[in-house]
Amino acid sequence: MAIYEHLVGYAGLRVEPFTGDPGPDADLPDAGEVAWAIRTAFEEEAFDDVFASFLERVDTTEVTALVIGYWGASYDAKVADPVALLSGAADRFPKLRALFLGDITGEESEISWIEHTDVGPLLAAFPLLERFEVRGGQGLRLNPFRSETLKVLRFEAGGLPAGVVRAVAASDLPNLEHLDLWLGVDEYGGDATVADLAPILSGERFPALRRLGLEDAEIQDEIAAAVAAAPVVARLESLSLAMGMLTDDGAESLLSGQPLTHLKRLDLHHHFLSDAMMERVRAALPGVEVDVSEQEEPEEDDWRYVAVSE
Structure with missing residues (x-):
């Protein structure tokens, strides 16, 4: 079995992809009505930039569910550290209750190639989480x-x-x-x-x-x-x-x-x-x-x- 599709629903909400700056005229849904999926792709916009754009364009104070997708790999010059990015912005997400780290399909990376670090800082940064889910085990601590x-x-x-x-x-x-x-x-x-x-x-x-x-x-x-x-x-x-x-x-x-x-x-x-x-x-x-x-x-x-x- 391989995982070939991204999540379309999470924590009882429809998943809304956010993959880069949607432009000033983009019609974005209300921040609290969807689970936001933040991701990039290999050799596409750096995940750090996508995340920064998300913080700028979305009212993160209303976000209750986040899905973190492809953030790069060690062979990718644009690899990011999603744990550090999220932990550093924790005060921007006071209502976050559900977090999925690693919504990455087999075409983006085989599940055992997804590279992690210590995910404990996320649990410390978001003490009100009701759901915490992680895909991938390499380097996971x-x-x-x-x-x-x-x-x-x-x-x-x-x-x-x-x-x-x-x-x-x-x-x-x-x-x-x-x-x-x-x-x-x-x-x-x-x-x-x-x-x-x-x-x-x-x-x-x-x-x-x-x-x-x-x-x-x-x-x-x-x-x-x-x-x-x-x-x-x-x-x-x-x-x-x-x-x-x-x-x-x-x-x-x-x-x-x-x-x-x-x-x-x-x-x-x-x-x-x-x-x-x-x-x-x-x-x-x-x-x-x-x-x-x-x-x-x-x-x-x-x-x-x-x-x-x-």
Whole structure:
């Protein structure tokens, strides 16, 4: 699976692209009615200039949602540091509640080539964020943090660094309702283990958590086995172990573990389950919306793959 399209909606709002100075006569929407997507393209206007134009042309005091797209790469002379730019202008965005960093398509950059730094300064600069989402894992860093307002936290990566996973697991987020971690593969930096997930699975963290996704993992069977006995599952409404290398062994662990009949949704799409196991999962959870679409077949030498890697 590759990401070929930019977001068209975010945080309940239509996404409005801002890619450069629209000109003095441009008819821009009201600042608070859309989620603004600020981006450039390779060898186009520098992201720093696009961002400066945005600050000049849009009433940023009314902006509630931002989507940050392509800002350049290390091989691009015009590469920018979006974390520094946003953090430095934080006082211009008093109503910002939702931030997506890295709305970058596969044609602009493969997901594992998106270059990040420490994203912690954004969480410090915007303490009222309710949604924070990041795409890409290369160079991504994060320290444990506290937020009273954050409800949605998502990391999309072909390889999510273990340090980021451990930082999330050590964070104090009393109102977090939705957590998604695309763990990816070791080849692209996805070196997290089940042990790194233990504070999340124990149920001791994130008392408001209702939607949990531990996805896109080459260790999906190990995660399924851990989830089968994880205390946090009892409070969930939605659980996703999708996009990874889940086999019949992992599904057997789920079926042999604690009851999952309280769930509203179980997402296992992109998997390596047999037809018989798919039917067993559906039959065991008659009142649950179960997604076992995208059944994959191992390739030569029993090689399996996650949905998103490079």
